[in-house]
Amino acid sequence: MNAVDKRSLPRNASPPTGVKAEPPTGMKAEPPTGMKAEPPTGMKAEPPTDMKAEPPTGAKAEPPTGMEAEGYRALMRHQAGAVTVIATGQPGTRAGLTATAVASLSDNPPTILACVQRKASAHDIIVSSGVFSVNLLTTAQQDIAETFAGRRGARGEARFLAGTWATLASGAPVLVGALAVLDCRLVDRHDFTTHSIFIGRVLAGRWDEKGEPLLYFRNDFWDLTGR
Numbered sequence: 001m002n003a004v005d006k007r008s009l010p011r012n013a014s015p016p017t018g019v020k021a022e023p024p025t026g027m028k029a030e031p032p033t034g035m036k037a038e039p040p041t042g043m044k045a046e047p048p049t050d051m052k053a054e055p056p057t058g059a060k061a062e063p064p065t066g067m068e069a070e071g072y073r074a075l076m077r078h079q080a081g082a083v084t085v086i087a088t089g090q091p092g093t094r095a096g097l098t099a100t101a102v103a104s105l106s107d108n109p110p111t112i113l114a115c116v117q118r119k120a121s122a123h124d125i126i127v128s129s130g131v132f133s134v135n136l137l138t139t140a141q142q143d144i145a146e147t148f149a150g151r152r153g154a155r156g157e158a159r160f161l162a163g164t165w166a167t168l169a170s171g172a173p174v175l176v177g178a179l180a181v182l183d184c185r186l187v188d189r190h191d192f193t194t195h196s197i198f199i200g201r202v203l204a205g206r207w208d209e210k211g212e213p214l215l216y217f218r219n220d221f222w223d224l225t226g227r
């Protein structure tokens with residue numbers, strides 16, 4: 001539904017038949033030259049000095065220091081997330097990691113973001129190759145999630161023995177049989193402490209109508225019906 005800004009309508013909203021609400025030709029909505037849209041001197045957009053946004057005495061706006069990492073991790077374990085594998089590189093030098101810190105950024109143009117720790121073996125290969133894929137896993141692919149999280153001992157190319165891998169548009173490896181794959185070109189990167197935020201322009205994708213998502217919640221893998 002289109003929202004209509006009633007503030008721009010006259011009090012009697014519907015103009016008489018045949019009369020148009022637009023100003024006559026030659027008349028402009030801008031203020032005449034010399035007239036400024038700013039409020040007159042003395043009138044400020046800020047709240048008056050005696051009006052304060054602070055909470056009442058006794059309530060604290062924020063703790064004096066931020067949370068510790070351990071408490072933060074305990075909190076974030078309660079954010080149920082889709083389990084993905086981020087994969088990159090060319091055959092022979094492929095690398096990948098299991099990741100939940102992935103989100104849609106925009107549909108115009110189609111872009112996603114992925115947060116990857118700089119020490120992950122795939123990190124520098126994403127930067128140098130300029131391509132990566134995000135593969136959303138199904139409940140049948142928990143083994144692949146464990147492998148790409150480094151829990152099975154395999155590293156680099158050896159991780160790709162788990163599952164069947166192909167390519168789409170970018171040349172990055174994409175997982176055959178994933179719930180959905182997003183094939184991306186790296187278009188931007190932001191560094192923040194231990195991680196990079198990679199922004200990928202989605203070039204191509206595929207999905208499986210029947211697959212069920214693999215989820216991660218409270219330090220464990222789940223499906224939509226339970227653990």
Ligand SMILES: Cc1cc2nc3c(=O)[nH]c(=O)nc-3n(C[C@H](O)[C@H](O)[C@H](O)COP(=O)(O)O)c2cc1C
Nearest residue numbers: 097098099100101115116117120121148149150216
């Ligand atoms: C469920 C789950 C989610 C994870 N999410 C991320 C993530 O979003 N970003 C990240 O950098 N590492 C994440 N990790 C950790 C990496 O998968 C793990 O450190 C991996 O071993 C890094 O690759 P490397 O062994 O090649 O360095 C996650 C691990 C698990 C089990």
